[in-house]
Amino acid sequence: MIVSVKKSTPKGTIPAPASKSYTHRAVFIASLGKKEVELSHPLLSADTKSTMEACRLFGANVEERTDSTNETKIIIRGFDGKPKTPEKPIDVGNSGTTLRLMTALAGVADGSVTLTGDESIQKRPNTPLLKTLNEMGAEAYSENNNDCAPLIVRGKIKQGNFSIDGGMSSQFISALLLSCPLLGGDSIISIDGDLKSKPYVDITLEVAEKAGIEIKEHFKWKMTEKDGTKSEVLVYSIPGKQTYDLGNYIIPGDFSSASYLLTAGALIPGAEVEMSGLFPSAQGDSAIVEILEKAGADISWDKENGIIRVSNKNSKRLKGIVWDAGETPDLVPTLSVLGAFSDGETRITNAEHVRFKETDRLKAMATELTKLGAVIEETADGLIISGEKSKNEMKGTAVHGWNDHRIVMSLFIAGMMIGDVTIDTAESVKISYPDFFEEMKKIGAIFEKC
Incomplete structure (x- = not known):
């Protein structure tokens, strides 16, 4: 699809x-x-x-x-x-x-x-x-x-x-x-x-x-x-x-899947996103809150009620960060998109194990974000992304989803930012988030399935 x-x-x-x-x-x-x-x-x-x-x-x-x-x-x-x-x-x-x-x-x-x-x-x-x-x-x-x-x-x-x-x-x-x-x-x-x-x-x-x-x-x-x-x-x-x-x-709510929507809420001008069912747990990917805070996002977490709110009402660009992904490998595709649309430089380190997931996710994100105009360098254990150099180069085109649910969902957020992005193998979202497209439509995402 x-x-x-x-x-x-x-x-x-x-x-x-x-x-x-x-x-x-x-x-x-x-x-x-x-x-x-x-x-x-x-x-x-x-x-x-x-x-x-x-x-x-x-x-x-x-x-x-x-x-x-x-x-x-x-x-x-x-x-x-x-x-x-x-x-x-x-x-x-x-x-x-x-x-x-x-x-x-x-x-x-x-x-x-x-x-x-x-x-x-x-x-x-x-x-x-x-x-x-x-x-x-x-x-x-x-x-x-x-x-x-x-x-x-x-x-x-x-x-x-x-x-x-x-x-x-x-x-x-x-x-x-x-x-x-x-x-x-x-x-x-x-x-x-x-x-x-x-x-x-x-x-x-x-x-x-x-x-x-x-x-x-x-x-x-x-x-x-x-x-x-x-x-x-x-x-x-x-x-x-x-x-x-x-x-x-x-079963608790999933921070890995929530990361796409929270990142969209932080990046996209005028966005306002609220997610419920996200209580503190052992999930390493709850670090998405810390990551977005470090990048300068307007985000708050009501831990007692399990609600995270994030917005970009002032249409500001976030700033690049350095992140050790040793404990958060599933956030690497999301972080890659975050870096491509933030000012300054984003460095993802200690992520060599991400190469042994459904696909080599370091190579996949470097390849596809480059197609969209990002200035990105693939290292042995991570990525270096120059959001500053990418700022005026990002534009929509056809990208490959690598039949990997996390690659597809991350590129979908990039598509919401710049428009006119087509992603193949999109059916792979069923691996971890079967309702992804339906939920994105509920909060205003504009897309067509071909």
Whole structure:
């Protein structure tokens, strides 16, 4: 699908969509338990439906029900920590989170489990997770010998003391943290190097704790062999033989998806946007509020009532900032657009892991914003954007959405700023924000679907 976006000014109030990250974890954790669980305000997107279907294949009863108020809820009765071996391959679609969670869980099941996904998933490496699962006693490998899906896992993994590289994706760590409590004894997972996107692990720990799971996070000193210096290592201690009991759970609003609308409200002259359902949580992407504040936006957050208001009634240009994206990789496309339309220079750093998402998002944003007239430099781990040099060069044209929901939604905001921007592969928004176009129309976005 192609979307043609005209210059438009957003005004109005929109409820934040439910968090994709929390929905993934809540569905998975509820499936690991035994009692019936009701998940309220879930995100029903292509990615979360992949997790729901995968949990069904492992033996959970997962249903969608609509209540008397027309709200859809997910009702889950889990497999009590004893996943069965799926009778067919698990197809995760485009969902990296689903792939990683289910790959670790496959190590708990008996028999052989095959996991695959779409073309994008089959290009995303899983090297650290496969390596650690093999060390834990499973036979885990890539069918094409490239550490990408299709993956084969033959259990069973056993408890012990293991380490994993934390620099590529936090999803690998979350997957192990949620499967290790089901093992017969205690486990220790040490993180090699810096843990990127740690807030996503914090979300995992938050939901696991609500399910009664004990996981201790601490640090230990490690001696470097070469020069004898010491460094701190992040460690997770996980008792075995635990039982999951999540209970009924309300999914929080999603800051990653909200970032597009909030950025539109901050950038576009005359805009006034209010979003509800955004309460403080472990989501790293709540940093969008801090980012917009640093850029000079008129923004306020009523944390008690979960309401964020942002406007640009004075039609002012924001200013460029420097942002370390180590913990906020999903904000990089949004930040790229923010930088292209702000004065001065914007630097996005520590974002090399963003290259291993649905697509190489650093390359994608540099390529597409350049088509729109932005002066942008792609570095090994980030982007340097000269909003000052781009100011009089930005104009509408056809851009490629890279079949990536976050690329499409970010470029849509650019289209609202300058007009006459057409974006292909726009159907990919269903991955995380199925109602994106409908919600944008409600607040005044002018566009056509082709």
